[in-house]
Amino acid sequence: MGDSTRRGDVTRRALLGAIGLGAVGATVAAWPRLTGSDIPGRGEDRLTIAIIGTQADAEARANLVKEFERQNPGIKVRIMAIQSVDWQDFFSKILTMVAAGTPPDIVNVATEGAQLFAERLAHPIDEYVTRDKEDMREYFADVHPSLVEAFMYRGHLYQLPIDWNAANMYYNTSAWNAARLPDPAENWTQVDFRAALASMKQAASGDFVPYYWTNRLFGGVVPWLYANNTSFLKEEKAPGGEWLWDEFYGDSPARSLLSGGYLWQQPNADAPEVYESFDFLRGLVVDGLGVRPEGGGGNTLVGQFASGRVGTTPAGGYWVQGLHEAGMKPTDYDVQFFPRWATGEGSELQRHQFGTAGYAIMKTAKDKEAAWQWLKFSASLEGMKLIFSNPNTTPSRRSMVNEELFGVKGPKHWKRFYDTLDRFPATGPIPAPPQQGSVETALIKNVSLAVSGSEAQMKSALQSLQRDLELALRSNA
Amino acid sequence: MTTQTITATAKRRRPFDWGMALRILVLVLVGALILGPVLWTFSTSLRPPAEGLTLPPSFIPLNPDFGSYAEVFRQLNMGLLVLNSALVTGLIAVGQMLSAALAGYAFAFLKFKGKSALFSLVLATMMIPVQVTIVPVFMLIRGMGLSDTLLALILPAIPTAFGTFLMRQYFLGLPTELAEAATVDGASPLRIFWSIYAPLAMPGLAIVGILAFNFHWNEFFRPLILTISEQNFTLPLGLVTLQGNMGTGSISVVLAGVVLSMIPALVVFLFGQRTLREGLTAGAGK
């Protein structure tokens, strides 16, 4: 035990002290970071708007916020981007915020969550729309009523559609040409589609996938069900909504179809048409024409399509920007309407599916008038021009789906994006009742089983889907 | 014949060692299976984003392209993610070292009522998985007004039953005579702890710290639940959401993020491997 040990102890003690002091120093210095109080606008009295996405998505709305604040002095806005892997994840985070006692005032909600919010969390906007009807006339004239109807719930309106996407069929033109296929017809059928896949497969070499799809509510089995004029849930419509339709869509050709909103209250997975559509997809998988869909996947799909190894895949206008960034030229691919079913009622309707999104005012919002001003401004032509500078979604306003946005980067037939609504009035939103979370989970897990095995496995998966849906719909969201 | 030539001939005559060859073959094979995926990750992150999926795979980056790394920084606030992970991990590690050292010392050297009962209680909580208590912890955090903050990740992770156990064992291995001498001199327990035992226990503290670092740097479950704002994400969470967002279309970008997140762990691996090994196996020796 000499001096050396003691000196060693001193330096060790100094090191320990330094670590301790460092931790204290870091805690003090980083206190705002540790408590989150450095997040801009947090804890302040601001109109808080939650959107799905990253900080970059929030910043993309900076101009919109600036202009809104300029026109509405006294209202301060805070955009809160919530990174989520999918909509369901986003909604559960919003619910968590509600649970944590810090709900946002406005939430950007897609069809997936529209009824969940309408049922439990959102405040209807009927009174504001009626009050400001003169201002709103121009908006509704520019927006297809099917999109608006998707945000109608039991006769009340909850959101104004800002953007939307249909499931159209993207196809790789070089794979298409290599198979010597003529351009697909606008009224092609699933039989034509299958034949085209087979030719592409034959003409291609190596790891080529004729049909790539993802297993989720949007763009999974649903477009094939709608094509066959069926769905995995019984589709009904609520009465009501005349206040809106008579005011703004009195002379629309679709007026007779417009209702107080969709209702999905019963499972329908045992319908013969559902069986037919599932069996078609299973056939594609069995014959190597389509992939077995990955659960929650889609994250590499743009890259795979851009790399030329995917023949066809369902997507909407939101894909154009991604393909452009991945280096695809507009001539490398094109887009066609989703095929119709060759037989049955679907044959005449050629019904398509879409999903749309817009802002919903939360029941808990303190200043609902300010929130409505935000909804109104972001739906205005001026507001939309501030955010849609790139074709990474389809604007709800027909006049915005134009040469300027899609002409340069988009495929030859980009007009088909909005024509999906204008030319096919039966086109409807993806089925998303208030219990959407459990419904989508039930769908995804049974679809993956149904299409990746034998017919017997498919039968039992459909039975189990029917049972799971019954359970899901019975619970209160 | 010299001695050297004799041994040389002996060596030459020894039959080929099949056992040894097989042994090395198996080890090399497993080694390749372990390191291969990591090399592929690294190498693919250095491919141009458009070629991320190109086959055959590459394991050695011959023409490194750093585009994906730039893209990660464009898409993710990488600096903030690293800062968050560093703050959370660092403060948990120091907090655990401090609290475990104090508690371990008390359990090793101090005498007080209910000692063995308290120690058993602490040990018993080691078995309780975090997933079982996450819902009430979430509520507690809400009650404290700490929802969606980094403190929500840090505070619950500081008390450590395992670290306390480890430090107690470590202190028990130290000589007691030093304390006796100091006590005779009239030093207080705190003083004895700080001037004599804390410095001696540094290697044990390092184990606690490194284990905490390794675990919490890579932690996924709690951040997934306890943070909401992107500004409060830690690295693993940021990476998984980067993968989930469909914007990129390139796996090279995701893998670049993965590689970046590995760097600090790699540094610990290179410089603290021994401590980490000791720490990981320490629990088994109880």
Add this chain to the structure above:
Amino acid sequence: MSAKSVSRSRGSSLMAYLFLAPTLAGIGIFTLIPIVGSLVLAFFRWDIISNPEFVGFQNFTEAAADPTVLVSFGNTILFVVIAVVLQLGLALLLAVLVQERLPNWLRVFFRSAFFFPLILSAASVSIFMGYLFNEQFGVVNWFLGLVGIPAVPWLTTPTGASTVIILVYVWQNFGFSFLLFLGALAGIPKEVYEAASIDGATGWRKHRNVTIPLISPTTLVASVMAIISALQMFDQPYVLTRGGPGDATRTVVMVIYETAFKRLEFGKASAIGLILMLLIMAVTALQFRLSKRYVFYQ
């Protein structure tokens, strides 16, 4: 005089409690209160938004009747059994190979290599493994293609996905058991083997008769630790498969997470969590039981 009596002479239990305060308060607040909370919550229905409602044992009966919950327990137990057997077998084999007759630098190299995955985050590992196991564009199928095996649908069929989850888990975690075995092997005195070879035991027989019995305490500890950690599997299925296809890779912890934070059924989630905890306690209790038999070696 021991240090214990030294501090008694100062007569202050108070000082000891001060030393213990941070840890005990922390454990009390963040572990004990939550455990009690879980116990209480398990008997309520509560979605945080509306008021809690007492429902007795309903959460437990509902969980027991819920096919997803049952399947998740089945999956978890299956994964645990296969993963732990693979993990321990591989670890023991490699530990023996590394420990014996290898030049030191090679031993250090392989030890580091096998231990390396432990420092990575399971989330990162699952991300890159997901790409490697992709059916169309994955490296694994590319290699299989080289030897003429057609592409395996790894992540999109129940068997394939379960296999991947187990492989990825074992890939990352076997290094831990490996380290434990390495330590145990190093602790076996050379003389024991010498004695065994005098008796004529060589190669495999030597290991069966000497190594395996001698390291059995380590085997026990390693298996218990591996079982407990595998019972809590979450990151791999969450990132790789989201529990699919179907429920094929849904683990108990995934169901707890989904029940609580996707569906806001906090009571039911607590009930499932408690069942998992009982399972873990049972494994630990079994360890104590068994270790008494092996106490001789310790």
